[in-house]
Amino acid sequence: DAGITQSPRHKVTETGTPVTLRxxxxxxxxxxxxxxxxxxxxxxxxHYSYGVKxxxxxxxxxxxxxxxxxxxxxxxxxxSATSSQTSVYFCAIMSxxxxxxQYFGPGTRLLVL
Amino acid sequence: xxxxxxxxxxLSVQEGDNSIINCAYSNSASDYFIWYKQESGKGPQxxxxxxxxxxxxxxxxxxxxxxxxxxxxxxxxxATQPGDSAVYFCAENIYGNNRLAFGKGNQVVVIP
Numbered sequence: 001d002a003g004i005t006q007s008p009r010h011k012v013t014e015t016g017t018p019v020t021l022r023x024x025x026x027x028x029x030x031x032x033x034x035x036x037x038x039x040x041x042x043x044x045x046x047h048y049s050y051g052v053k054x055x056x057x058x059x060x061x062x063x064x065x066x067x068x069x070x071x072x073x074x075x076x077x078x079x080s081a082t083s084s085q086t087s088v089y090f091c092a093i094m095s096x097x098x099x100x101x102q103y104f105g106p107g108t109r110l111l112v113l
Numbered sequence: 114x115x116x117x118x119x120x121x122x123x124l125s126v127q128e129g130d131n132s133i134i135n136c137a138y139s140n141s142a143s144d145y146f147i148w149y150k151q152e153s154g155k156g157p158q159x160x161x162x163x164x165x166x167x168x169x170x171x172x173x174x175x176x177x178x179x180x181x182x183x184x185x186x187x188x189x190x191x192a193t194q195p196g197d198s199a200v201y202f203c204a205e206n207i208y209g210n211n212r213l214a215f216g217k218g219n220q221v222v223v224i225p
Contacts, residue, residue: 104156
């Protein structure tokens, strides 16, 4: 599992409330990623980080923010959750010989009512 | 678990038979490819990868074939087992060494 944990694993929240998802890794990887996965779509990149305090937007970043104050933690925040953000969220790290292979966490299932 | 298999092409295969899963990738400049397996309720799991300077790579019971001429990638699973039932999707490195683009996936159902 590449030493990746995500919390919470399941969450139900109401529209308009803030939500923060946490990704934690234990192997000092530089690159970390947040994806969402929805039926009919492949994994879509929300944001990624290439170091402490270094982040960039992915293809579906609207409505999301991230923070990385230390190497091991990458936080994804929904400032005001909407029903369209109901999804499964996966965190990934990049590893491998040439730093190209991504390994995923177990996912967080989020339901916004 | 998550309904990641909804709307996906489905391959039904008899236990013990070989499976072939196909993927068309989008960018002729991609130079690195990965196959992932995702079981219901779990995160994607790395299976095997291949670089563009190769056309075939073998792992344990799996083989990946790359045809750069037609931008096609395939995953062959030998002697398919019930534990192989999952969604399989490919990924390509388009953006350089820090981002991947993912296919939508194929559902494999193994019939005992």
